[in-house]
Amino acid sequence: MKERTLAEIMKEMDHHVNKGNLGKVMDLVDDHGNLIDRMEYAIIDGDLELVGHLETLGVNSIHERFIRVAIRAKDFDILQHHILMGANIDEIIEFSSQMQVPLVELWAHAHKAHHNS
Numbered sequence: 001m002k003e004r005t006l007a008e009i010m011k012e013m014d015h016h017v018n019k020g021n022l023g024k025v026m027d028l029v030d031d032h033g034n035l036i037d038r039m040e041y042a043i044i045d046g047d048l049e050l051v052g053h054l055e056t057l058g059v060n061s062i063h064e065r066f067i068r069v070a071i072r073a074k075d076f077d078i079l080q081h082h083i084l085m086g087a088n089i090d091e092i093i094e095f096s097s098q099m100q101v102p103l104v105e106l107w108a109h110a111h112k113a114h115h116n117s
Contacts, residue, residue: 006035006058035059043069043078051081062087064095071096071104079104083111 004012009032016024039059042050043066055061062082070078071092083089089112096105 003057004031005056006032009035039066040069043075044073046073046075046078048077048081051078055085061085064091067092068095068099071099071101074101074104076104076107079107080111089115 013025013029013032035054035057036059039051039054039061042054043061051061060066062085067079067082067087070082079087079092082092089108092108093105093112096102096108
């Protein structure tokens with residue numbers, strides 16, 4: 001069975017909202033949440049392959065929530081992926097500082113310095 005993209009889930013949700021089918025809407029809300037949860041767990045596990053797969057389904061891996069998860073996990077491969085996907089290095093520095101994760105903050109400063117030289 002083909003996995004649905006976030007866009008497909010949202011389209012189906014709109015359809016059922018218009019029909020007043022609250023039960024089906026709630027099922028789709030669960031499906032949406034499950035995709036988001038899978039991305040979070042993929043990041044925690046450092047599973048770049050799954051992160052990439054979920055991105056193809058429309059999950060935005062560089063959403064602040066997921067950047068913060070990668071910072072908490074101190075996963076530099078995932079953080080590097082986030083940067084390659086367009087995450088802002090200054091935000092990574094800021095979030096690392098706010099979250100008191102100095103190792104990631106130092107890494108992000110070094111990454112920024114290296115790429116600005």
